[in-house]
Amino acid sequence: xxxxxxxxxIIALHGHVTGLKKDIASIKNNHLKLIHTLNMALKISEEAxxxxxxxxxxxxxxxxxxxTWAYFGINESLNKHNTQLELMERDLELNSEFRIKWPRGLLxxxxxxxEQFMLIEELYKQTDKMQIRVDSMMHNEVNIEALTKAxxxxxxxxxxxxxxxRQFANxx
Numbered sequence: 001x002x003x004x005x006x007x008x009x010i011i012a013l014h015g016h017v018t019g020l021k022k023d024i025a026s027i028k029n030n031h032l033k034l035i036h037t038l039n040m041a042l043k044i045s046e047e048a049x050x051x052x053x054x055x056x057x058x059x060x061x062x063x064x065x066x067x068t069w070a071y072f073g074i075n076e077s078l079n080k081h082n083t084q085l086e087l088m089e090r091d092l093e094l095n096s097e098f099r100i101k102w103p104r105g106l107l108x109x110x111x112x113x114x115e116q117f118m119l120i121e122e123l124y125k126q127t128d129k130m131q132i133r134v135d136s137m138m139h140n141e142v143n144i145e146a147l148t149k150a151x152x153x154x155x156x157x158x159x160x161x162x163x164x165x166r167q168f169a170n171x172x
Contacts, residue, residue: 006081006084009077010081013074013078013081017074020070020074024067
């Protein structure tokens with residue numbers, strides 16, 4: 001199973017560390033048993049000379065080097081993940097703050113938003129002017145109707161006058 005999240009990585013690393021601790025404890029116990037056996041058989045003292053095959057010495061040096069390398073590698077990975085978690089927590093706090101404050105307008109507004117607000121305000125002004133003109137046109141309609149009635153009455157009066165003039169001219 002390949003760890004996918006940071007938490008899974010940390011759990012996997014913890015498992016590796018636990019396994020290494022068990023291996024180191026096992027090696028230590030075996031080494032202590034071997035030393036105890038050698039002490040019993042060899043009666044080691046400060047002045048005693050020890051003969052060991054070069055292969056064993058090289059293996060012990062390699063084992064210590066690999067153990068040290070593994071310990072510091074795991075420690076580095078844990079520090080790296082810990083730092084990454086701290087950075088993520090900080091980013092999460094900042095994101096939450098932004099998510100809450102931005103819609104409320106506490107963090108300012110974008111230049112595009114300001115421009116849109118200005119355009120909307122201008123449209124409101126133009127709409128108000130148009131409404132005033134439409135309202136004034138309604139009065140014109142009343143005036144036009146009154147004038148139309150007056151012109152119609154005048155036309156009737158003119159026709160009546162023409163009819164009287166014709167009757168008068170015809171002897172009537």
